[in-house]
Amino acid sequence: MTTADDGKLDPAVVAALYVDHGEQLRRFLLGLLRDEQLVNDVLQATFTKAVQVGHTSQEKSRKAWLFRVAYNEAMAIRRRDAVGDRVVRKLAWTKTTSAHPADEPVLRFETVEMVREAMRDLPPEQLQIVKMRIYEEKTFAEIAEELQIPLGTALARMRSATGKMRKKLQRHHDET
Amino acid sequence: MNREQTEKLDWDAFRYITDEMTSVEVEAFEKQLSTDQASREAVADAVELVQAMASSSEHDKVSVATRERSHSRVSRLAWMTLGAVACLALMSVAQGWLNHGSDGGNQPQLPSVASGELAQLWSEARDDSPEDEWRSEWLAEEEESFPVGSYDESEDGSSAPSWMLAAVSSQPSELDAIELDVPSSGVERIE
Numbered sequence: 001m002t003t004a005d006d007g008k009l010d011p012a013v014v015a016a017l018y019v020d021h022g023e024q025l026r027r028f029l030l031g032l033l034r035d036e037q038l039v040n041d042v043l044q045a046t047f048t049k050a051v052q053v054g055h056t057s058q059e060k061s062r063k064a065w066l067f068r069v070a071y072n073e074a075m076a077i078r079r080r081d082a083v084g085d086r087v088v089r090k091l092a093w094t095k096t097t098s099a100h101p102a103d104e105p106v107l108r109f110e111t112v113e114m115v116r117e118a119m120r121d122l123p124p125e126q127l128q129i130v131k132m133r134i135y136e137e138k139t140f141a142e143i144a145e146e147l148q149i150p151l152g153t154a155l156a157r158m159r160s161a162t163g164k165m166r167k168k169l170q171r172h173h174d175e176t
Numbered sequence: 177m178n179r180e181q182t183e184k185l186d187w188d189a190f191r192y193i194t195d196e197m198t199s200v201e202v203e204a205f206e207k208q209l210s211t212d213q214a215s216r217e218a219v220a221d222a223v224e225l226v227q228a229m230a231s232s233s234e235h236d237k238v239s240v241a242t243r244e245r246s247h248s249r250v251s252r253l254a255w256m257t258l259g260a261v262a263c264l265a266l267m268s269v270a271q272g273w274l275n276h277g278s279d280g281g282n283q284p285q286l287p288s289v290a291s292g293e294l295a296q297l298w299s300e301a302r303d304d305s306p307e308d309e310w311r312s313e314w315l316a317e318e319e320e321s322f323p324v325g326s327y328d329e330s331e332d333g334s335s336a337p338s339w340m341l342a343a344v345s346s347q348p349s350e351l352d353a354i355e356l357d358v359p360s361s362g363v364e365r366i367e
Binding site for chain 2: 024025027028030031032063064067068071072075111112114115116119130133134135139140158159162163165166169
């Protein structure tokens with residue numbers, strides 16, 4: 001049973017949606033908004049909508065529906081708060097903070113370990129680019145200039161490195 | 177979506193979240209996000225990857241800091257031990273010099289220090305050390321760091337280290353000679 005007596009989605013269904021997709025949705029919103037507090041606000045608004053009008057969506061496309069609602073909410077907040085004008089160039093937002101309520105999922109330890117393991121397997125020239133971009137927060141243009149390599153080479157090395165790490169993560173997700 | 181398209185989408189998502197896109201590219205990508213679920217999930221995956229890389233660096237920094245702190249602790253312990261050994265050695269030499277210089281044994285004498293006693297003092301000093309708490313912590317950290325089997329039990333720190341015993345026993349004849357000179361009224365030799 002997916003609907004309650006009033007025709008809306010059963011709260012248990014909404015809770016299950018949160019368990020299944022909440023973490024991925026949170027990361028998607030973080031990519032859009034770069035702000036944990038705003039992400040929490042949008043996440044809450046999204047699931048409130050799921051309770052109110054989620055029953056109008058098709059069950060098989062409910063995940064995409066959730067993401068679309070979240071996207072629209074996020075863009076509305078960006079327009080309202082002019083978040084887009086405050087361009088976040090630093091990667092500080094990627095670091096997990098205490099803004100997470102205790103009952104919400106954070107970046108999994110296994111994921112970090114998996115990525116660290118993948119980084120160990122990278123060729124030195126690719127690892128160097130990763131460190132300079134992620135740890136030292138240099139732009140690819142700065143990295144290329146510092147290493148005296150073409151910008152395209154720096155980008156290609158990073159792309160190859162992220163591709164390898166992504167595959168490793170994907171394999172891990174598939175196994176678990 | 178074929179493999180090439182997936183890889184391009186992953187790369188675009190990475191560039192989007194790391195602000196490596198031009199404003200035109202950002203506009204186009206965000207338009208794509210409004211309709212394409214695969215693109216949204218690619219953004220979520222890119223965030224996960226970058227967060228994991230960033231967290232990995234934080235963890236490494238903590239590990240390095242812990243390691244440096246541990247090494248400085250070991251250094252302190254080593255210097256403290258070396259100082260204690262130097263004091264004991266000086267006492268032995270001074271005692272020997274006093275014994276040689278005395279003519280009737282009327283002068284007060286310091287107890288002689290033999291290798292067995294030195295080993296005991298070493299063990300006691302280690303057991304009574306006020307640094308015990310952090311030393312235990314350090315040992316726990318070290319045990320975690322080293323794989324089982326790489327640990328040499330002959331150097332477990334429960335007895336005097338071999339270099340110290342070697343240093344003490346390097347001049348046995350001189351020590352024996354000093355002890356032979358001790359008059360009967362002198363301090364008892366501790367063995």
